[in-house]
Amino acid sequence: MKSQPKGEGIYTLNDRIYVGEKVILGEEIQIGAGSVIQGDVIVENDSVIGFNVTIDAETTGLNPQTTKVSSGANLGSGAVISSGVTIGINAVVRPGSVVVRDVPPYAIVEGNPALIVGYVDHFGKKVGQQSSTNIELNHKVQPHQPIFHLQKASDMRGSLVALEFSKNIPFRPERFFIIYDVPSEDVRGEHAHYKCEQFLVCLNGSVKAVVDDGANRFEYNLNSPTVGLYMPPLTWGTQYSYSSDATLAVFASRPYESDDYIRDYSLFKKVVNDAKKAAKHSNNP
Structure with a gap:
């Protein structure tokens, strides 16, 4: 694992993870074992990244796209986040989902490709x-x-x-x-x-x-x-x-x-x- 990502935040990083040198981490972030985060990626405060999550924003083109995990987002274990995607504030990506499009704030997505199946309220509970x-x-x-x-x-x-x-x-x-x-x-x-x-x-x-x-x-x-x-x-x-x-x-x-x-x-x-x-x-x- 790379131990010196950009940023001065407080992290909870489990074993067997890889955080690339270009990755910017905020504060109070949890990253599960087996996860790989590389390329131009921004992970904002209070985000939770589960086990074996892949966020791969490495590109060889002239216009690399930044991938963003907004504050409070929760990425379930085994999720795959494509390059250039923005995960909105407090959004929930369910385990095993493959995200190829931006996820709106507070949205719940699942599947391959991930689709919106609901929304959470301001306290993280699913909206009735x-x-x-x-x-x-x-x-x-x-x-x-x-x-x-x-x-x-x-x-x-x-x-x-x-x-x-x-x-x-x-x-x-x-x-x-x-x-x-x-x-x-x-x-x-x-x-x-x-x-x-x-x-x-x-x-x-x-x-x-x-x-x-x-x-x-x-x-x-x-x-x-x-x-x-x-x-x-x-x-x-x-x-x-x-x-x-x-x-x-x-x-x-x-x-x-x-x-x-x-x-x-x-x-x-x-x-x-x-x-x-x-x-x-x-x-x-």
Whole structure:
């Protein structure tokens, strides 16, 4: 094992591991026996790397790619992480998985190639799912009212769902778009908005939606056109596990504005915390 990786952190390094000279380690890192980490790799604070994990970022090209294991990530034993991949904050890679694409913050991935199978909350526990038919259970713990039930009429001729903008949506829509034909392994969203509000309705099929206000994370299985999910500003939204026939309608309170997007989760957390501090200061001058 190489005993002098870059960085001045505190490590727990078991026997029979190899840490290359280019690797940068943070603090409070655990690395299991048999693991190999080499190339341009950054492992941030509080990460856990299991037994026999391979992170190989050695490249011979002119533009080597850095592989990053973000703070709090947990890589299960036998996992293989490809060059140039970023493992997001507090993400979980299950044992034996082969990761060839970036893993979003707090995501749980498994398989070969690894796919998202769920998300963890801010305490590392798997986020519980609420289906459209049992969604009310989350109201007791939600900081806002996220779910709106839409009017449905059915008879022998079929079914109709009505949505009145002034009654069923907590804002006046300025934009509408539809997401469909999404491969099941792909993830949509993964961003927040400074000002824009959104209202999501799954018109057909099903899709899992994760909403994060910076302090709490909740997951919904949207599988009925009779339910709308409201996302206020400064809400990090992620949609994944689309069924093959899924069609997701999105109503937005503002026209498309590129500078209204927050696409980096660390920046999102900072903006949310700054907003809370400003609100607290204004309430306590």
